[in-house]
Amino acid sequence: MDKFTTLTGIAAPMPLVNIDTDMIIPKQFLKTIQRSGLGKNLFDEMRYTPDGAEIPEFVLNQPAYRQSQIIVAGDNFGCGSSREHAPWALLDFGIRCVISTSFADIFYNNCFKNGILPVVLPQAAVDHLMDDARKGANARINIDLENQTVTASDGTSYGFEVDAFKKHCLLNGLDDIGLTMAKASAIDAFERKAAVTRPWA
Amino acid sequence: MTAPKTLYDKIWDDHVVDTSEDGTCLLYIDRHLVHEVTSPQAFEGLRMAGRKVHAPEKTIAVPDHNVPTTLDRANAATMTEDSRIQVAALDKNARDFGINYYPVSDIRQGIVHIVGPEQGWTLPGMTVVCGDSHTATHGAFGSLAHGIGTSEVEHVLATQTLIQRKGKNMKVEITGSLRPGVTAKDITLSVIGATGTAGGTGYVIEYCGQAIRELSMEGRMTVCNMAIEGGARAGLIAPDEKTFAYVMGRPHAPKGAAWEAALAYWKTLYTDEGAHFDKVVTIRGEDIAPVVTWGTSPEDVLPITGAVPAPESFSGGKVDAAQRSLDYMGLTAGQKLTDIKIDTVFIGSCTNGRIEDLRAAAAILKGKKIAPGMRAMVVPGSGLVRAQAEEEGLAQIFIDAGFEWRLAGCSMCLAMNPDQLSPGERCASTSNRNFEGRQGRGGRTHLMSPQMAAAAAVTGHLTDVRELV
Ligand code: SF4
Numbered sequence: 001m002d003k004f005t006t007l008t009g010i011a012a013p014m015p016l017v018n019i020d021t022d023m024i025i026p027k028q029f030l031k032t033i034q035r036s037g038l039g040k041n042l043f044d045e046m047r048y049t050p051d052g053a054e055i056p057e058f059v060l061n062q063p064a065y066r067q068s069q070i071i072v073a074g075d076n077f078g079c080g081s082s083r084e085h086a087p088w089a090l091l092d093f094g095i096r097c098v099i100s101t102s103f104a105d106i107f108y109n110n111c112f113k114n115g116i117l118p119v120v121l122p123q124a125a126v127d128h129l130m131d132d133a134r135k136g137a138n139a140r141i142n143i144d145l146e147n148q149t150v151t152a153s154d155g156t157s158y159g160f161e162v163d164a165f166k167k168h169c170l171l172n173g174l175d176d177i178g179l180t181m182a183k184a185s186a187i188d189a190f191e192r193k194a195a196v197t198r199p200w201a
Numbered sequence: 202m203t204a205p206k207t208l209y210d211k212i213w214d215d216h217v218v219d220t221s222e223d224g225t226c227l228l229y230i231d232r233h234l235v236h237e238v239t240s241p242q243a244f245e246g247l248r249m250a251g252r253k254v255h256a257p258e259k260t261i262a263v264p265d266h267n268v269p270t271t272l273d274r275a276n277a278a279t280m281t282e283d284s285r286i287q288v289a290a291l292d293k294n295a296r297d298f299g300i301n302y303y304p305v306s307d308i309r310q311g312i313v314h315i316v317g318p319e320q321g322w323t324l325p326g327m328t329v330v331c332g333d334s335h336t337a338t339h340g341a342f343g344s345l346a347h348g349i350g351t352s353e354v355e356h357v358l359a360t361q362t363l364i365q366r367k368g369k370n371m372k373v374e375i376t377g378s379l380r381p382g383v384t385a386k387d388i389t390l391s392v393i394g395a396t397g398t399a400g401g402t403g404y405v406i407e408y409c410g411q412a413i414r415e416l417s418m419e420g421r422m423t424v425c426n427m428a429i430e431g432g433a434r435a436g437l438i439a440p441d442e443k444t445f446a447y448v449m450g451r452p453h454a455p456k457g458a459a460w461e462a463a464l465a466y467w468k469t470l471y472t473d474e475g476a477h478f479d480k481v482v483t484i485r486g487e488d489i490a491p492v493v494t495w496g497t498s499p500e501d502v503l504p505i506t507g508a509v510p511a512p513e514s515f516s517g518g519k520v521d522a523a524q525r526s527l528d529y530m531g532l533t534a535g536q537k538l539t540d541i542k543i544d545t546v547f548i549g550s551c552t553n554g555r556i557e558d559l560r561a562a563a564a565i566l567k568g569k570k571i572a573p574g575m576r577a578m579v580v581p582g583s584g585l586v587r588a589q590a591e592e593e594g595l596a597q598i599f600i601d602a603g604f605e606w607r608l609a610g611c612s613m614c615l616a617m618n619p620d621q622l623s624p625g626e627r628c629a630s631t632s633n634r635n636f637e638g639r640q641g642r643g644g645r646t647h648l649m650s651p652q653m654a655a656a657a658a659v660t661g662h663l664t665d666v667r668e669l670v
Binding site for chain 1: 215218219223225227229231238242246250255267283284286287290324326350352355356360361362364454455460466617638
């Protein structure tokens, strides 16, 4: 997993509330066998007509936002099914941070497992950042995970909360697996004991 | 004297490898079941990091979601390109990493949650996970079983553990006995109807009471299967003589001295007198009727003798949700449920694709024909269920009645393979989810027991099975 320390980039404004995982990556793309490659189908049904042509009004199709690394979104981003394909698609497109007033639980957790930082801020802060995002390439938003701040292009800075363990993993690019593997001796000890107490398992 | 524990507490405590200061635990996983849809990226992750499967002998793979259930499925052309690739990837991953594997060509292949118990992989007191929310099924054996995401699949493959926080204890007691015509499916749907789809969120449910004890193992699996529809990650039932009898002699069950040792341990797996439950729900078995769903949430449950409810009869956000459900389902408030016409019947899935389910449906269908114009299919939960049903003459009863007799797989439960509803088609289904589009875009699903689905197949409308027997 890639580290997340600081990021300064263009943010795409998506004020819609309840953007669900079906919108982020529709059902027909779940038959893939890879994590990568889903970026082209990110927001597929909002982004393309049924015959595959780009819908020019959709934010990520506009020249200013094709290189977005941040999304500023309406409430309850990522609700719906548990598909991890949703963060995979965002990441594959290049999104490393989503800012909203609230996130669906599973999606929020899935982000951290994939090097994406979901940031929860109060409505007023999200409104300000949404305005900033609307300026396209004329405004860059800065996210500093170490200091837990989001800074708008005018220098206004907002602090955010994040679980200490999740922050540690993201800052250092540690995946859970690597951390658990560091506890290999505890797992070995457990297995040795279980081989005696529950040999059939 | 230690404090009294619930069954969940006992299994949990016996699997904790490590506890962090903040209460997060590393939980040991005894069995990891794998299917083709949620695993390819996990194996890819292992390869990229140069990791192995930690315990291949505890890992079991079977393709089920995508595979066609038509008799010609050995011909790869019956699959779409992407489905074929997904199944081929499982094939390769299973062989490369040396895990237990039941390919499509194996008679033991079937729905992962049916194959696990059938082969004796699922045993009492175990922790069982799978990248699939219906893993709760295995709780019927008194094992702690729940679904996980793809990153967690990779985590379990690499370490045989899962990072978890303990849930709360919930008891669902079904007292007394069920009335004739009422089944395990009616129990589990009625519980969801009573508690709502979020009623079990944050909990592990233990189902208990006389009506649960009186269920067969098949019935108990049906009950636990739908714990997730009630919001609970896992549901479980304490093992008893029926459990032990079911497990004994299965290919991967312990034998000889190991069996005796296992049995002694399994007999300690019950909730102690006085153990604490954070939430308790009690339902009288006698009060449960054969039920069907009318809406697009599994909590939209009513006795078959009822009528489609008016959205205004609900409160809060459910008013709008119910209206949306009625629009999607093409129903009007006040319509009698038994007046709802059906054009498709699906008998199968990990909820009701076991031999007992097929026997129950066949008992209704014997000597009868399905209604004119009806499309009806039976999809056995595994190749072995299918073979047994043929041996018992059930297959012939279905065929004579006009059903299609299919090969094993998930099929129209989620419509990832070619078995799908068309827009507006209305299905009596023994599966577990009636979400919009679940069985095909625009398709309308009514959930019910196998008996009730068989009755609907014969009459062409939702039917109270008690009137047919
Ligand atoms: S039968 Fe349906 S619910 Fe069960 S595992 Fe297959 S798709 Fe999931």
